[in-house]
Amino acid sequence: QLQLQESGPGLVKPSETLSLTCTVSGGSISSSSYYWGWVRQSPGKGLEWIGNIYDSGSTYYNPSLKSRVTISIDTSKKQFSLILSSVTAADTAIYYCARTYYFYSYMDVWGKGTTVTVSS
Amino acid sequence: QTVVTQEPSFSVSPGGTVTLTCGLTSVSVSTSNYPSWYQQTPGQAPRPLIYSTNIRSSGVPDRFSGSIVGDKAALTLAGAQADDESDYYCVLYMGGGIWLFGGGTKLTVL
Numbered sequence: 001q002l003q004l005q006e007s008g009p010g011l012v013k014p015s016e017t018l019s020l021t022c023t024v025s026g027g028s029i030s031s032s033s034y035y036w037g038w039v040r041q042s043p044g045k046g047l048e049w050i051g052n053i054y055d056s057g058s059t060y061y062n063p064s065l066k067s068r069v070t071i072s073i074d075t076s077k078k079q080f081s082l083i084l085s086s087v088t089a090a091d092t093a094i095y096y097c098a099r100t101y102y103f104y105s106y107m108d109v110w111g112k113g114t115t116v117t118v119s120s
Numbered sequence: 121q122t123v124v125t126q127e128p129s130f131s132v133s134p135g136g137t138v139t140l141t142c143g144l145t146s147v148s149v150s151t152s153n154y155p156s157w158y159q160q161t162p163g164q165a166p167r168p169l170i171y172s173t174n175i176r177s178s179g180v181p182d183r184f185s186g187s188i189v190g191d192k193a194a195l196t197l198a199g200a201q202a203d204d205e206s207d208y209y210c211v212l213y214m215g216g217g218i219w220l221f222g223g224g225t226k227l228t229v230l
Contacts, residue, residue: 035217039166039221046207046209046221046222046223046224047158047160047166047209047221047224048221049211049218049219049220049221052217052219058217060216060217060218062218063218096165096166100219101171104154104156104171104172104175105154105156105171105172105213105219106154106156106168106171106172106211107156107158107166107168107211108168108171108177110165110166110167111165112165113165
């Protein structure tokens with residue numbers, strides 16, 4: 001069964017860059033049937049879609065975050081990554097990686113999430 | 121700016137039926153938005169419930185069903201149980217590789 005595991009620093013300073021990695025196990029990351037992406041949840045708030053990447057490298061971002069977000073993929077390592085620049089306290093959140101099934105456009109597999117706090 | 125709307129909270133009696141909705145500001149939700157629904161309990165990752173409007177995800181009991189009602193997507197829970205008390209989120213595909221989450225509905229069973 002395919003599993004996703006987020007990793008990265010739990011604390012980032014304001015104005016610096018947040019960097020997270022999601023490792024795929026139990027299945028392939030190279031499939032034309034899926035996007036790989038990130039969702040976040042600020043404390044006590046709802047879920048926010050950040051963006052997706054296709055195994056070809058095509059990327060799609062939330063327009064509200066697009067200027068600060070980069071998602072990349074390394075199929076040889078079975079990993080995809082999130083970079084969020086110029087962070088502020090508003091970027092404090094639980095960050096989830098998720099697989100989106102292309103044909104039905106839904107997020108069918110989720111990681112457990114990793115908490116990132118932006119603070120000096 | 122397009123916003124996905126959900127009821128902030130809803131209450132249902134044990135054994136009762138409740139319908140949560142998911143709409144768009146200024147336009148109707150259609151099957152082309154591939155509405156999907158997720159259940160989230162505190163401290164847990166979201167769990168897929170319904171996708172492509174009305175298809176139940178693996179292992180989801182048939183007490184949960186999805187549909188389009190009027191101009192909104194809908195999630196209906198029949199025979200509510202105590203452990204259905206959760207936050208429920210809808211997600212809509214907006215085209216161009218863009219997805220939007222609703223603000224979520226906190227469902228109380230009492």
